Amino acid sequence: MAIVKMKRLRLMGMRSDRESLLQLLQKLGCVEVDEPAIDLSDPQWAAVAKPDGGGLAAAREQSNLLDQALNVLAKHASFKGGLLRPRPRLSRRELFDQDSYRQGLDIAQAIVDGERGLASLTAEQGKLQTQKAALAPWLPLDVPLELSGDENIAVIFGTIPARADYSAMEAAVTQASELTNLTYAGADRDLQYFLLICHKDVEQACCEAMREFGFSRANVRGWTGTAADNDRMLDNQLAVVADKIAQTKEHIASYAPHRDALRRCLDRAAQDIAREEAKSRLVDSECAFYLEGWVPDPDEKALGEALSGFTCAWDTRAPEREEYPTVPVKLKSNVLTEPLTTITTMYSLPAYDGVDPNGLMMPFYVFFFGFMFADLGYGLILAAVTALIQWRIRPKGGFGQLVRLMIMCGISSAVIGLLTGGFFSDFLVQFTGMLDLPTPVVPFLSAPEGSGVPTPLLNVMEDPMSVLVFSLVVGLVQIVVGMAVKFWMLCRDGKVLDAVLDVGSWWVIFVGIALMALKVGNVGGYPVVLLVGCVMLLGQARGAKGIGGKVAAVVGAVYNGVTGYFGDILSYSRLMVMMLAGSVIGQVFNILAAMPGSGLHPALGIPIFFIIFLLGHSFNIGLNVIGTYVHTSRLQYLEFFKQFYQEGGRPWRPLEINTKYVDIEEEK
C-alpha cells in the first residue's frame, strides 16, 4: 500500500560471467536495467563499447519464426478447448531447456517451409488454370495447334472482337478468294476465335478483307497437339497439384499436437529477447562489463546474496530528490488492493514522491460499484463468472486485476442488492403476480405490508430522494478523505501552514455549514464556525503580490472552491442515477416477461417468462457492468484524485521471466 523505495544500482562484473549473471538477474526479477549516463562519443570512454546486437537479432528472428509457425498452424488446423483452458505449468528449467527449444525451432521451420511450398503450389495452380482458360475457345477445333503452312498453304489462327459479324466476315473472305477454308472455333466474352487455311497467294487479300472486321492473329505458339489433348493434360497436372496442396495442408495440420510446445518456445524466445535487450543497455570493456539500474530496497539483500557467487563489484544508493521524475514506480499491494492497480494505471501511476491510491480507493471503489450495480442476482452472477475465470485461467496483468476486482465488486453488489431489495429487480413480485400466487415474504427482497420481515434499507424505486441524499453524503466522505490525504502530504513536506489554510479552511467551512443547518453553535445569532472558516480563506492571499493580486487570489479561491467542491459532491448523484436506471430497466423486462404469461396456463407462461427474462436481464447486466465500471472509475479519477493525486510515475519494468502461454512454477 505504498510506493516501494528504489535504489540506484551500479554493478561491474567480468565479461565471461555476463550471460550467466543476466540469467540470474532475470530469475530474480528484481532489477530494471537502464542505460548508464556515459557519453560513449567522449574520447575518455574510447576503451568501452556497447555489446554487439547479434544475440538480440537472433532471438527476434527465432521469435518471428515461431510466431509465424503458430499463425500458419492456426490457419490449417482446428483446435478444441474453450476459452477457459488453463495455462500449463512448468519449471524454469523446462522453459529454458535447450534441446526442446531446438526441436521447437525445427518444427516451426518445417511448418513455415510447408507454408512456403503451399504458396508455390498455389502459384502453379493459378498458372495452369490461366493456360486452361486460354485454350478453352479452341477446344471445338479438331486441329493440332502446331499446324503451320508450307510454300503453298498458309495457316492462320485468328480472332475478331465478340461484337463483330462473323458470317459477314466469312462472306468477305470467300469473296476475296475461292481458295480459302474458314473454321469457327469458339467465343468468349471478348473475342471470337477461328482458323483460316488458304493458298499463300491469297493470304494478303484474305487478311485485308478480315482486317475490316477487327482481325488479329492469335498466339498459339508453344502448344503441340489439339486443344482438347492439351486440356486433358492440363487437367491431369491440375489434379496432381491439387493433390499435393491437400497433402501439404495435411502435413502442416499434422503438427497441430505441437502447438503447446511451439507456444512454450515462443515464451522462451520472449525471455531471450528481454535478456538481450537488457544486455544491449550495458557497456563493455575488454574483459569487464558495467550495468546500471534500479532495484527495490526490500530486494537488495536477496540480490546481494545472489551476486556473492560472482566476481563483481556493486553498490546502491537512494535517489536524490532531483532524480525523482526518472525513478520507476512500483506499488506494494496486498490481495485486496492489488486489483485496483488496473484502475490506477489506466489513469496514470503516481509520481515517485506521491501517494499510492490503491488502498485509499479500494473501499470506495467496491462500495460505489456495488451501490450502482445493486442487485443480489446480478452481483452473484458477476462474482461467479469472474471467480470462474480467475480459478480456471489465472489471468495475468491488467485483465487479471480487473477480473479480481470484479469478484469483489460482484460480492459487494450482491450484499447491497439484498439490503436495497433487488433480486433481478422485482423478479419475485412480478413472477408470483403472474401466477396469481400471494406475494412471497423474503426479508428485504419482498416484504409485503404487515409481514413483519425487514424492509429494504433504501428503496430507490419508491424513495429516490433518500437515496440521492445518501449518495451525496457518501461523496462528501470520499472528498474529505481525499482532502485529508492532501493535508497529510503537505504536512509531510513540512508545509503545515499550507495544509491548514488550503485544506483546513474548507473543512471548517463544511463543519460550519453543517452546524448552521442544524442550528447549533451559533453565538449571538452568527454561525461562528462558518465565519471562522471564511476568515481562514483570506489566507489564500498569502502568495499574491499587491492588493489587487491578493483580492484576486481570494476571489479565485472562493470561486474555485465553491464550484469545485460542490460540483464534485453533486457528481456523486450518479450513484443514485445508475442504481435507479438498472432497477427500472430490469423491472420493465420483468413486466414484459410476465405480461404474455398472465392469461396463459403456467406450463406455457413460465417458459415464455424465462425466455424474455433471460434475454432482457443478460442485456441489462452487460450494459450495467460496463456503465458502472466507467462511472465508478470516473468518480475516482475526477472527484477523488483531484483532491490529492500526483501522477506521472514511470512503471517499474524489471528484467524478469514474463510468460504469456505458460506459468512458471516456483522451484523449491
Next chain:
Amino acid sequence: MSISEFLSMYAGPFFGFLGAALAAGLACVGSAKGTGLAGEAGAGLLSEDPSQFSKCMILQVIPGTQGLYGLVIGFLALMKMGLFDGTVAQLSVANGLLILAACLPMALGGLLSGIAQGRVAAASVNIVAKNPNDWSKGMVLCIIVEFYAILSLLISFLMIMFGF
C-alpha cells in the same frame, strides 16, 4: 358534438400517446442513426481486418441503448396512462399533457445523445484499427455520452412515476 366535448373525450389519451410515441420513436431514431454511423465505420475496418469483429460489434451496440431507454419510458408512460388495465379512456387532458411533457427529455436526450454517441463509437473504430489493445478506452469515451441518455431516462422516469 362540440369541439370542447371532443377534446375532453379524446385529447387526454392523445397527448399521452403522443408523449410515449415521441419518447420511443425519437430515441429509436437516435439509436438507429448512432448504430448506423458506428456500423459503417466498423464495416470499413472489417473489410481490412475481419478478426476485429467482436470489438466493432460492441462499439456498434453501445449507441443502441437509447432506443431501449426510449422504449422503457414509452412503456412506463403507457402503463401510467392505464393502457394495460383498460382505464386509458378516462385519462384527463391535464394528465395527458403531463405525460407528454414527461416524455420530452427522453425523446430529445435519446435522439441527440444516440447520434453523438454513434459518432464517438465510429471514431473509436479507429482505435480498434490502429491500437486494438487500447480499444477499451474508446468504449469508455462512448459511455461518457451514455450518461446523458441515462439522465434523460431518469428525469422522464421521475416525472412519469411521481407526476400525478
